[in-house]
Amino acid sequence: MKFLVISKAKHLVPPEVQFGLMDAINPWLAKFSANIEQVWGFAGIQGGGGILNVNSLDELDAIMASFPMLATSDVEVIPLVDLKASLERAKQAMAAMGK
Numbered sequence: 001m002k003f004l005v006i007s008k009a010k011h012l013v014p015p016e017v018q019f020g021l022m023d024a025i026n027p028w029l030a031k032f033s034a035n036i037e038q039v040w041g042f043a044g045i046q047g048g049g050g051i052l053n054v055n056s057l058d059e060l061d062a063i064m065a066s067f068p069m070l071a072t073s074d075v076e077v078i079p080l081v082d083l084k085a086s087l088e089r090a091k092q093a094m095a096a097m098g099k
Helices: 015-031 057-065 083-097
Strands: 002-009 036-041 047-053 073-080
Touching (some): 057 073
Antiparallel strands (some): 002 047, 002 073
16 A cells, blocks of 8 residues: 655744754654655755555554654645556446446
């Protein structure tokens, strides 16, 4: 199961706190490297995102519960599906509505 995770700072935190949070990201990324397919930062704003690949919602919850910036960020988690399969399901649903 793949999820797009988007994190943006919700408020400014003191620099000494921010430095600690930034230092905590690399160990978190290393700990969950088997689940993280991609990760990036946003240009010009405090935030970033990535794609997590997990076996269950419980695994996703456990990973996100330990995200260092969880308390200081607005985090959005969006489930991802294969585009071709999704388009086919949408076409089938639309066809069923037309009958």
